[in-house]
Amino acid sequence: MSFIIEVSNLTKQFGDLTAVNGISFHVEAGEIFAFLGPNGAGKTTTIKMLTTLLKPTSGVITINGFDSQKDQDSVRSSFGIVFQDPSLDDELTAWENLELHGVLYSVPKELRRKRMEELISIVGLADRKNDFVKHFSGGMKRRLEIARGLLHHPKILFLDEPTIGLDPQTRNHLWSYVTDLNAKEGITVFLTTHYMEEADRIANRIAVIDHGKIVALGSSAELKEKTNTANLEDAFLALTGSAIREEEASAVDNMRIMSRAWGRKR
Amino acid sequence: MNTIAILWLRQLKRYFRSRARILGSLGQPILFLIALGFGFGPVYEKAGGGDYIQFLAPGVICMGILFIAIFSGIEIIWDRQFGFLKETLVAPVSRFRIMLGRTLGGATVATVQGIFVFIISVIAGFRPESLLMVPVALLIMFLIALLFTAIGTALACLLEDMQGFQLIMNFLVMPLFFLSGALFPLDTAPTVLSLIARFDPLSYGVDALRATLLGVAHFGLLLDISILCILTLIFLVVGSKLFARIQI
Secondary structure, eight states: OOOSEEEEEEEEEETTEEEEEEEEEEEOTTOEEEEEOOTTSSHHHHHHHHTTSSOOSEEEEEETTEETTTOHHHHHHHEEEEOSSOOSOTTSBHHHHHHHHHHHTTOOHHHHHHHHHHHHHHTTOGGGTTSBGGGOOHHHHHHHHHHHHHTTOOSEEEEESTTTTOOHHHHHHHHHHHHHHHHHHOOEEEEEOSOHHHHHHHOSEEEEEETTEEEEEEOHHHHHHHHTOSSHHHHHHHHHOSOOOOOOOOHHHHHHHHHHHTTOOO | OOHHHHHHHHHHHHHHHOHHHHHHHHHHHHHIIIIIIIHHHHHHHHTTOOOHHHHHHHHHHHHHHHHHHHHHHHHHHHHHHTSHHHHHHTSSSOHHHHHHHHHHHHHHHHHHHHHHHHHHHHHHTOOOSOGGGHHHHHHHHHHHHHHHHHHHHHHHHHOSSGGGHHHHIIIIIHHHHHTTTSSSOSTTSOHHHHHHHHTOHHHHHHHHHHHHHTSOOSSOHHHHHHHHHHHHHHHHHHHHHHHHHOOO
16 A cells, blocks of 8 residues: 655755654554654654655655655645644734635635634634734644644644643643544644653654654554553653753744844734 | 735735834834935025925835835745744745745835825925826836835845844945935936946936936936836846745
């Protein structure tokens, strides 16, 4: 059978630094696949390459049967994504953010409006739809981003650390919604998270990446068995060591600090 | 609605919702009109130059357009910082259309700003020679706006963060304005200065606006419009090439 995501020998170099080093894996259609790794291990770089934001140095990515370099627009229509950082337009309302997404993905008007109504009530924001996103809390923004990511009915949903900074209630709500969607619609979910119990609970298979290489891949039970540990967190530490990783501040982080200093509230 | 139109609309919404930004960016042109227009007016008239407000107004209108246009282009950096750019870059839309939608939106906003300054100039005493030419002047204002939004966009693609913004303001926007002949007549300017003005794209914008609104030109309307059109095309192409290269 063919896989919905196929990655072979994927490498990304930034100058001398090899962020992702020849990884290969595949994800089956309808699977919930977790991608775990310490900070700076290459998770986000991999997701960026899978979602056509970053050009691989070498290697081949096939998404939903399309080559990620040659057939970018088909690949882009195939997935929805919730980024690690918010990517909404704060100066627009919730409804306008959805509308903009729907138009960018060429969802016909009637269908678009119908889905927008549906999704905004599913994520519990129907009564806030005409409010500006800048007045939303972190959790509300996340929920809106999930609604947006699903608006064009993607085959795959990428979730890059979607629960960071959320309270347990919102986290629970989010995961039950995602697993529900996976069960009912058969949507493939590719997620990254730092919360091991989340991955343990919802993922069918888990890949552990470190220093740009996949160090283990299998179900949670298989990883625990392989490392002879009792829970996934211990298995993760056994695989990646317990030294604390450092990530360089990106230009974006520097700008956030500057914009705060300028008093522009976001 | 298509993808270019929705991105155009987004730029308009962002602009019209921020009243502080509209008022804030009108402050500078008003200051120039009052301080320079009324301050230098008598001296200019004594020297035989005629009514300075008449001469100055097209230049100040261009200034209003220039600032907003460059800033609209540069806004890509904000979008990059606050993540919205990613949302557009993962969408199944060609980068060229994204860039075009944004640039047209920014240019429209800058033109509207120019119209506001125009109205303020009229209140301050500016009188166009012929009302029939005002629609032509509006087209020229849009062309100027499009050119400088395209320049701003191209620059924004080269910058990772706002650190370079001050650099652009001080070493690009300010010289573009001050050396363009917006404030002084190029006919009587020292040779070096008028030579420099020849390499300033804004000079042709200011000149075209004076040609339509006052009926006097330094370079001539045809040359002005040709140069503005050619430069706009060049920067749109350069901008879209640079924009297509953006990786996050």
